[in-house]
Amino acid sequence: MKKLVVLGSTGSVGRQTLEVVSAFPEKFRVLALTAASNWKLLVEQARKFHPQAVVILKSEYYPLVREALPKEVEVFSGEEALCEVASWPEAELVVSAIVGMAGLRPTLSALSVGKTVALANKEALVVGGDLIRRVRLKTGARILPVDSEHSALFQVLKGHRRREVSRLILTASGGPFLRTPKERFSEITPEEALKHPRWHMGAKITVDSATLMNKGLEVIEAHQLFGVPYRRIEVVIHPESIVHSLVEFRDGSTLAQMSLPDMRLPIAYALSYPERLPLPYPRLNLSEVGRLTFEAPDFEKFPCLRMAYEAGEKGGFFPVVLNAANEETVAAFLSGSIRFDHIPQVIEETLNRFSFSGKPGSLEEILRADDQARRKARQIIKEMK
Ligand SMILES: NC(=O)c1ccc[n+]([C@@H]2O[C@H](COP(=O)([O-])OP(=O)(O)OC[C@H]3O[C@@H](n4cnc5c(N)ncnc54)[C@H](OP(=O)(O)O)[C@@H]3O)[C@@H](O)[C@H]2O)c1
Structure with a gap:
């Protein structure tokens, strides 16, 4: 039985991870679960999966969780506790499914003691990619991608030599506003942005998919995971979300990974790697799908994608600032403080006003730049109001 720690177990990826675990109880055992504030679901999950420990980030919910669970379950709160369970000696696989920059410290904590990490938390790689690479070199820790596009690339690259790869091609659904004229972007409401045509995900990644920042973050993630230069990482819009990504090899052959859009598949692959599990979920029927379409992304309509490429190319603190500005603007948009079309404007202005110097050498430097x-x-954002 593989012993798992699930960071962010109450989120969309966390819940689907536990669904896979439920389908294969003989394969996985849950050691620890964590949440930020959704204490009720955390308690429900703990009652079902019997972990040794749970962490509720926000201390105000600690007494409620403590009271609801039997004494055998250890209950902690706070960020230090997240890092502690992420490096729990018995853990064999740490699922990193916290949303945003908040996942960086616990992910680093797991990697710095050599744990294998099933990584959904792309923001950790975007902001801490170089640091994560250094830590992995030192400890030999492994990252297994959970993001469907990176899982696709990982599956396609298996058994091939790195020097045979000529291009990585990431697919993007295009989000809910692919066909919306740009002039209407100022009227888009949070409710509209939260309706993704293909995937049911957490709020932040759903808005990122609508601005295409999600794809931009994934371009940086792909660069960090597979070491391919940015000029050889492309994005193609594929509204059906059946082809999850492709690799072109130097002989001109292009290989793709296809499946129905269902996160449980890449999650299960990361959980059981290198084995493939007999998953009990619906299968792809190509004659039912009928048509697969592809088109080039519109960088002018979706400037977040352009900014992410530029930040990735520049490296250093640029991805940290890009990500921090994005997290702040998405939160501001969801709370109704700014318009949808303000998101790229605020990010661009933050990048313009930031005094960049040097490269992040430590976690503290990353946290300082993020702040x-x-x-x-x-x-x-205040000036815009
Ligand atoms: N959803 C998808 O299909 C999908 C696909 C590919 C990649 N990803 C990536 O996976 C990550 C998680 O996405 P998601 O959609 O699952 O997000 P989500 O539904 O919003 O869930 C986020 C999880 O993180 C916890 N959390 C939130 N803020 C935290 C903090 N400051 N410290 C510690 N824990 C915190 C949440 O706890 P509470 O529930 O208590 O708030 C929840 O358990 C993101 O990086 C996303 O880009 C998601």
């Missing part, structure tokens, strides 16, 4: 960028973004 400064968030303050700048909030200031810009």
Whole structure:
């Protein structure tokens, strides 16, 4: 039985991870579960999966969780506790499914003691990619991608030599506003942005999919995971979300991974790698799908994708600032403080106003730059009102 720690178990990826675990109880055992504030679901999950420990980030919910669970389950709260369970000695696989930059420290904590990490938390790689690479070199820790596009690339690249790869091609559904004229972007409401045509995900990634920032973050994630230069990572819009990504090899052959859009598949592959599990979920029927279409992304209509490429190319603190500004603007949009079309404007302005120097050498430097960028973004948001 593989012993798992699930960071962010109450989220969309966390819940689907536990669905896979439920389908294969003889294969997996849950050691620890974590949430930020959804204590009721955390308690429900703990009653079902009997972990040794749970972490509720926000201390105000600690007494409720403690009271609801039997004494055998250890209950902790706070960020340090997240890092502690992420490096739990018995854990064999840590599922990193916290949303946003908040996942960086626990993910680093797991990697720095050599754990294998099933990584959904792309923001950790975007902001801490170089640091994560250094830590992995030191400890030999492995990352198994959970993001469907990166899982597709990982599956296709298996057994091939890195030097034979000429291009990585990431597919993108295009989000709910693919066909919406740009002039209407100022009227888009959070409710509209939260209706993704293909995937049911957490709120932040759903808005990122609508601006195409999600694809931009995935381009940086692909660069960090597979070491391919940005000029050889492409994005293609594929509204049906059946082809999850492709690799072109130097002989001109292009290989793809296809399946129905269902996150349980890439999650299960990361959980059981290198084995493939006999998953009990619906299968792809190509004659029912009928048509697969592809088109080039519109960088002018979706400037977040362009900014992410540029930040990735520049490296250093650029991805940290891009991500911090994005997290702040998405939160501001969801709370009704700014318009949808303000999102790229605030991010661009934050990047313009930030005084960049040097490269992030440590976690503390990343956290400091993240904090400064968030303050700048909030200031810009205030000026816009
Ligand atoms: N959803 C998908 O299909 C999908 C696909 C590919 C990649 N991803 C990536 O996977 C990650 C998770 O996405 P999601 O859609 O599952 O997000 P989500 O539904 O919003 O869930 C986020 C999880 O993280 C916890 N959390 C939130 N803020 C936290 C903090 N500051 N510290 C510690 N824990 C915190 C949440 O706890 P509470 O429930 O208590 O708030 C929840 O368990 C993201 O990086 C996303 O880009 C998601």
